[in-house]
Amino acid sequence: MLKLEVNIPDRKYPIYIDKGIINRIGEEIRKIYNNKKIAIITDSNVEKLYGPQIENNLKKADFLTKKIIIEPGEKSKSFIVLQSVCDELLKFGLNRGDLVIAFGGGVVGDLGGFAASIILRGIPYIQIPTTLLSQIDSSIGGKVAINTIHGKNLIGSFYQPLAVFIDPDLLKSLDDKFLYDGMAEVIKYGAIRDEKLFYNLLKYESKEELFENIEEVIYKSCSIKKDIVEKDEKDKGERMLLNFGHTIGHGIEKYFKYERYTHGEAVAIGMAVITERSEELGITEKGTFNLLKNAINKYNLPHRMPPVNKNELINAIGLDKKNIGKDMHIILIEKIGKSFVKKIKIDDIEKYINI
Structure with missing residues (x-):
């Protein structure tokens, strides 16, 4: 396993790079998160490929999970989808000590991270990027946002993740x-x-x-x-x-x-x-x-x-x-x-x- 650590003022977090890490993700998250509830934000494409796998893995580690599935593509980075995601997070009864996982490409990471940053004025979230673009870029650095009719990523914040888990094997399913x-x-x-x-x-x-x-x-x-x-x-x-x-x-x-x-x-x-x-x-x-x-x-x-x-x-x-x-x-x-x-x-x- 390769590891990097991002050190910013008042905060540091790890980036793990390891082929097959998705197969033990529950075990890895248990090392850094002690509460019970995890909300998984993903898109329908990733859900078909890996949704049951990640959910079962988390349940084996004794986590209580809820999946929130959005449509793939930039159009999901919108106020309407953000509101829907936030509604689902609140229905799940998350508190500030619970966890959100953004499991997908850049759209899921940006939207999921932004939702985590505003729910209850901020709850922890983890990035598990599934595309090369998100693995090397958007999952790192804490930029989270949605698009508007005026342009891309114009509504957002800087909100750093608790950790980033990168599995290069996930790239094999990419077109x-x-x-x-x-x-x-x-x-x-x-x-x-x-x-x-x-x-x-x-x-x-x-x-x-x-x-x-x-x-x-x-x-x-x-x-x-x-x-x-x-x-x-x-x-x-x-x-x-x-x-x-x-x-x-x-x-x-x-x-x-x-x-x-x-x-x-x-x-x-x-x-x-x-x-x-x-x-x-x-x-x-x-x-x-x-x-x-x-x-x-x-x-x-x-x-x-x-x-x-x-x-x-x-x-x-x-x-x-x-x-x-x-x-x-x-x-x-x-x-x-x-x-x-x-x-x-x-x-x-x-x-x-x-x-």
């Missing part, structure tokens, strides 16, 4: 589309902070070779996020580096109403588009865009901006939650493995987008 969706974030980590990780991604010759090295890939990615979160929990400085590709990516997702591109696909386009332009502007080392493009293409992700109305896209980008007043922060890379935050006027964003 390739969603496996590669998560690889966009791995590419991001390599591009902003870890040159060795990035070049390793270019070396893997097959999906099978990727899976042979998946624990190391997950561990390296989680380590980068852990280190950055420890230095900047509330996303006011260095943590912004994790948004490489996301400002444009979130704009693309919103522009297409969260229906055409997955999160990873949109982020891949965002990383490529802004790096191509920053290289043209002389900010980024020549050849960096081609390296990034090769990595993106290798994992079946898009790198070109689709046909869009430029003004509508810029408006969507301008509503991103990371923007402050008339200014916004964008993330650029000097070269693979080295990144920085640049503050610009919102009106200047089109200078960094090739449309």
Whole structure:
């Protein structure tokens, strides 16, 4: 078992990475949680694959459980679904010493964590992420939120989990589309902070070779996020580096109403588009865009901006939650493995987008 520990002010929590840990999850949770009740928030896809398995495992450890099942997809990150989940949690009679498990991908993690943060003004929760994207990114760092008509993740909070349990074996059931969706974030980590990780991604010759090295890939990615979160929990400085590709990516997702591109696909386009332009502007080392493009293409992700109305896209980008007043922060890379935050006027964003 690989283990990391996130240390933030007044709080620390473990991240466990181990193939097959889902088969003894009740035993592991019993080590850190002494009460009886556990509410499991999951989606219908994960429920079909692993729902009975996790529930039976928890019951063997003498926990009283309740499953709350939502529909998969970004549309579940809404006020209506949040209210429904909170109603079910309250019907279960949870108190502040009880536990919520967010068992699923990024949508379940964000929604479940946010529900835990507001029920009874906050009850403990555990992340058990089931997709690569959630295992290396959204389950760590305590960002929990829902979407609105105005944009993605605009209503939420910072609420750290009690622990994160990552089982790489769960990735074997993922459709390739969603496996590669998560690889966009791995590419991001390599591009902003870890040159060795990035070049390793270019070396893997097959999906099978990727899976042979998946624990190391997950561990390296989680380590980068852990280190950055420890230095900047509330996303006011260095943590912004994790948004490489996301400002444009979130704009693309919103522009297409969260229906055409997955999160990873949109982020891949965002990383490529802004790096191509920053290289043209002389900010980024020549050849960096081609390296990034090769990595993106290798994992079946898009790198070109689709046909869009430029003004509508810029408006969507301008509503991103990371923007402050008339200014916004964008993330650029000097070269693979080295990144920085640049503050610009919102009106200047089109200078960094090739449309």
